[in-house]
Amino acid sequence: MSSFWEFETTDYNGAGSNIDRTMESISSDGQSAAALVLANLVAERMRDSESDPRKFKAGGEVYEPGFLREFNDPKLSELREMASTMDPTKMSKELLMLVLPLLLHVDTQSPTPEDIHALHEFSAGLLTAQKNMVDKWLRQEPAKSTLERAFKTKTYPDFKEAYRSRAAIAKYNASQTDLRYKAVESYAYQFVQACQCTDCLQTVMKLGLISFRSYGQDGKSLLHAAIQGGHNQSIAFAIDGLMNLGLDPRHLPTSIEGMSIPHHVASLHEQEIFKEVVMRLRKAGYPLMVWNDDGLKLELCSFITADTAEWLLSEGFNITKLPRNTLPPFLPSSEFSDEGISNDNDWTSPPGKNWNTDAVYGDPIIRKDPFEYDTFDANTIQLDGRGVTPIELRPTSRTVWHRAIENPQGPEFLDWLLNHSHTQPSCRSDFDRDSGETALVLAAKGNEPACIDWLCENCDPMAAQSTNPTSEEPNTFAYAMKTAAHSVQPSCAAILYAISNYAPDELYRDLMLVKHIYWLVIKAYRDTHLKLESSMNPGQSRMKCLVLLRNITMSKIKVLNTRMQINWRRWVKSVHFKWLLQFCSLHGYTFLSKDMKSGISFDLKTWHPTAMDYLEVEGDSYMSMS
Numbered sequence: 001m002s003s004f005w006e007f008e009t010t011d012y013n014g015a016g017s018n019i020d021r022t023m024e025s026i027s028s029d030g031q032s033a034a035a036l037v038l039a040n041l042v043a044e045r046m047r048d049s050e051s052d053p054r055k056f057k058a059g060g061e062v063y064e065p066g067f068l069r070e071f072n073d074p075k076l077s078e079l080r081e082m083a084s085t086m087d088p089t090k091m092s093k094e095l096l097m098l099v100l101p102l103l104l105h106v107d108t109q110s111p112t113p114e115d116i117h118a119l120h121e122f123s124a125g126l127l128t129a130q131k132n133m134v135d136k137w138l139r140q141e142p143a144k145s146t147l148e149r150a151f152k153t154k155t156y157p158d159f160k161e162a163y164r165s166r167a168a169i170a171k172y173n174a175s176q177t178d179l180r181y182k183a184v185e186s187y188a189y190q191f192v193q194a195c196q197c198t199d200c201l202q203t204v205m206k207l208g209l210i211s212f213r214s215y216g217q218d219g220k221s222l223l224h225a226a227i228q229g230g231h232n233q234s235i236a237f238a239i240d241g242l243m244n245l246g247l248d249p250r251h252l253p254t255s256i257e258g259m260s261i262p263h264h265v266a267s268l269h270e271q272e273i274f275k276e277v278v279m280r281l282r283k284a285g286y287p288l289m290v291w292n293d294d295g296l297k298l299e300l301c302s303f304i305t306a307d308t309a310e311w312l313l314s315e316g317f318n319i320t321k322l323p324r325n326t327l328p329p330f331l332p333s334s335e336f337s338d339e340g341i342s343n344d345n346d347w348t349s350p351p352g353k354n355w356n357t358d359a360v361y362g363d364p365i366i367r368k369d370p371f372e373y374d375t376f377d378a379n380t381i382q383l384d385g386r387g388v389t390p391i392e393l394r395p396t397s398r399t400v401w402h403r404a405i406e407n408p409q410g411p412e413f414l415d416w417l418l419n420h421s422h423t424q425p426s427c428r429s430d431f432d433r434d435s436g437e438t439a440l441v442l443a444a445k446g447n448e449p450a451c452i453d454w455l456c457e458n459c460d461p462m463a464a465q466s467t468n469p470t471s472e473e474p475n476t477f478a479y480a481m482k483t484a485a486h487s488v489q490p491s492c493a494a495i496l497y498a499i500s501n502y503a504p505d506e507l508y509r510d511l512m513l514v515k516h517i518y519w520l521v522i523k524a525y526r527d528t529h530l531k532l533e534s535s536m537n538p539g540q541s542r543m544k545c546l547v548l549l550r551n552i553t554m555s556k557i558k559v560l561n562t563r564m565q566i567n568w569r570r571w572v573k574s575v576h577f578k579w580l581l582q583f584c585s586l587h588g589y590t591f592l593s594k595d596m597k598s599g600i601s602f603d604l605k606t607w608h609p610t611a612m613d614y615l616e617v618e619g620d621s622y623m624s625m626s
Contacts, residue, residue, distance in 0.1 A: 034074045039098035041083035046103060046118040093133060100134065106142050110150040113191060116200045138207060151188045151209035154217050162215035162256050169219040169256060176218070185225070186216050192225040198237040205241075212238045213247060215256065224254035227264050232273045235265065236280060243284045250290055262288060263296040269303040278315070288317045297322055302406040306416035313420070320400055320421040401425045401439035410450030418458070426459040438463065444483040444499065447491045452498040461502040478507060478517075485520040485556060488528050490548070493555035500563050508567050515576035518560060522584065522592060525553040550591065557595040572597070 091099075103119060104111040123134050137143055156162035162169065185193070188210050195201055204210050212222045226238040239261065242252060254264045265277045278288050297319040300312070309319060400421055407413050418425065428436030440455040440463075455461075465479040481503060484496040508514060528549055536542040564571050571577055577596075584593040 034079065035095075035098060037076070038079050038082060039095060040102050041079055042086065042095070042099045043103040043118075045083050046099070046122045047114050091130070096130065096133065097137070100137055100143070104143060104146060106146045110187060111147070113195045113197075113200060116191075116195075116203060117197050120197075120199045120203050147204075147207065147209055151191070151204065153186050153188065155211075155214040156216075157211075158213055159215060159221075159252055159256070162219055166219065166256050169217065172217045173219070185218070185220075188222060189216055189218075189220065189225040192222045192234070192238075193229040195229070195234060196231045198233050201234065201237055212241050213245065213252070219256040221252075221254050223252070223261070224264065227254060227261075227268065230268050230270065230273070232270075232276055235273065236276060239277065239280055243280075249281060249284070249286055260291050260293065260296065262291050263293070263299060266296060266299045266303075271304055271308050274300075274304075275308065275311070278312075282315070288312070288315055292317075294322045298400065298403040301400045301403040301413075301417070303408070304413070305409050306413050309413065309416055309420075318420065320417060320423075322400065399423050399427055399429065399439070401427065402429055402437075402442050405439050405443035405446060405451050405455070406448050408448060408450055411454040414451055414454045414458075425455060426463075438480070440480045440499075441465075441483050444480045444495055445487055445489075446495075447489040449491050449494040449498060452495050453501075456499060456502040461499055462504070462507070478503065478513065482517055482520055485517045485560075486524045488524050488549060488552055490552065492552060493559055496556055497559045500559060503563070505566055508564055511567075511571060511574050511576050514560075514564065514571065515574075515580065518557075518580055518596070521553060521556045521560070522580065522589070525549060525589070525592070526587065553592065554595055557592065561596070561598065 100106075100119075104115050119134070123131050138147070156165060191204070192201070192210065201210070210222055212226070215221045223238045223242065226234045229235075239249070242249065249261050252261065253259055254261060259267075262274070262277065262281070265274050268274070282288070300309070300319050304312075304319075312319060400417060401423065404414055404417055414425070425439055428438055429442075438459060440452075440459045440461065443452060443455055461480055462478050463480070464477040481496065481499045484492055484499055487495070489495075529546070532542055532545050532549070536545065580596065581593050584590075584596070
């Protein structure tokens with residue numbers, strides 16, 4: 001069983017690796033040192049039984065601890081041979097009681113998922129009497145206190161109790177947060193997250209060590225841990241366990257912050273796991289339609305294929321229709337609280353809750369216009385073909401297009417979206433206000449080039465930042481191209497290259513605009529370079545980030561140089577070009593000056609920039625600071 005365990009582990013390669021701290025307690029039972037080493041070798045073999053071709057099977061040799069007393073000086077090779085040929089079904093109680101404490105690290109440290117896994121795999125081949133012996137040992141001291149000390153920390157029995165204690169949970173999380181270190185999850189959380197065997201989960205549940213309906217001190221449930229682990233069988237096991245208890249999954253968010261079960265599973269971006277969970281919930285009587293929230297639908301837009309979207313549509317779940325499109329007319333105004341509302345017509349509750357915010361995993365609710373409930377005509381609401389789901393043609397604060405730009409499926413999914421969505425890819429966020437951004441501009445800031453060509457073909461790639469530019473804002477068009485020039489994402493050169501394909505020749509004859517685009521590339525380098533030097537300590541990590549930043553900047557300069565081939569001579573003689581060179585020279589950016597003067601260094605028809613190889617660094621990358 002593989003694991004992502006991050007706990008302090010013991011080196012099992014040596015025969016005496018995990019017996020040094022237990023020598024005192026076990027040797028007091030009168031067992032020889034050879035018996036103790038043999039037991040440790042047996043425990044080691046149990047852990048490795050999955051990959052060991054000589055698995056524990058009946059028919060092997062039978063060894064008793066007393067048998068070792070006949071050896072005056074047993075060799076380690078002889079003990080290894082004994083451990084590898086032993087028949088576990090005939091293991092004596094005396095030897096078994098030596099093996100179990102060493103397997104679970106009793107009196108030394110906490111057991112890992114591998115230990116629990118080895119125990120139940122080993123028990124599966126034992127005789128009934130031996131299984132009962134193991135089960136009894138687990139429920140008695142010292143094993144019981146060892147397991148409870150590891151697993152049983154303070155928890156809240158259910159979501160209702162956890163939500164009531166959200167102030168205490170917030171205080172706890174604040175105490176665990178440190179700018180230098182990542183908050184450490186509880187032992188039970190990490191165990192469930194790392195565990196990839198449902199039998200192991202069943203074992204610890206039978207011992208009363210975990211409960212999937214409980215919430216930890218940090219406000220997260222163990223279902224949250226199972227989903228974060230990303231193992232489909234563990235997720236299915238946890239959900240089935242909750243369903244068997246008769247609980248309503250609609251009222252079981254995976255944390256007190258409000259993320260629903262389907263939404264959390266969708267955040268893994270694993271389509272097969274998501275589809276399996278959807279089918280399990282539907283079988284239990286909870287179709288996906290009961291979680292008709294924006295956050296889930298927008299998350300799905302960021303990764304699913306067109307086939308999966310069509311399958312969801314056949315399930316009655318249309319990801320293109322965001323319910324929040326129709327929510328603002330029915331919500332109380334933002335200065336009112338939800339406390340004291342007796343019916344839909346009563347908005348006289350005291351001020352308090354900010355209705356413009358949703359759960360932390362959702363998007364903010366933003367109203368486009370003031371709304372008068374008393375004068376609203378419900379008959380003006382458009383309905384879908386079945387006359388059930390209201391349709392609002394205005395986009396919400398963030399549309400499906402603004403999440404689809406993250407979808408690696410690219411044009412295939414976007415074509416499906418275009419055929420089913422009531423909004424257009426050129427619409428802006430923030431209810432299509434002028435203050436909003438188009439999906440293309442947001443994609444230009446991102447790191448997924450798959451959808452750029454499609455968006456440029458279906459939108460205006462040269463659109464201005466504002467739909468109503470003022471005279472004080474000259475040259476505001478080509479905003480997406482400027483945004484890509486200012487980006488420092490690993491794929492920004494590929495994105496800039498794609499957008500520049502759709503720029504007319506006239507753009508490159510406007511030298512003031514060209515200067516501005518070059519300037520944005522240089523400015524992005526300067527600002528990010530300063531952030532790296534001020535926020536990261538000198539060392540290999542910072543150096544990797546600086547190298548990546550330099551390579552990204554050079555690639556963007558190459559793209560612009562090549563696009564300027566139609567007006568290169570005029571450009572290099574202009575005052576704008578000389579101004580940029582002087583700026584680079586004053587700041588010591590010699591490589592930028594050299595690249596800018598190099599002209600066309602490659603063939604535009606054969607050169608296709610791709611995402612740089614992402615350099616893994618410790619901590620957050622500089623991209624998150626841009």
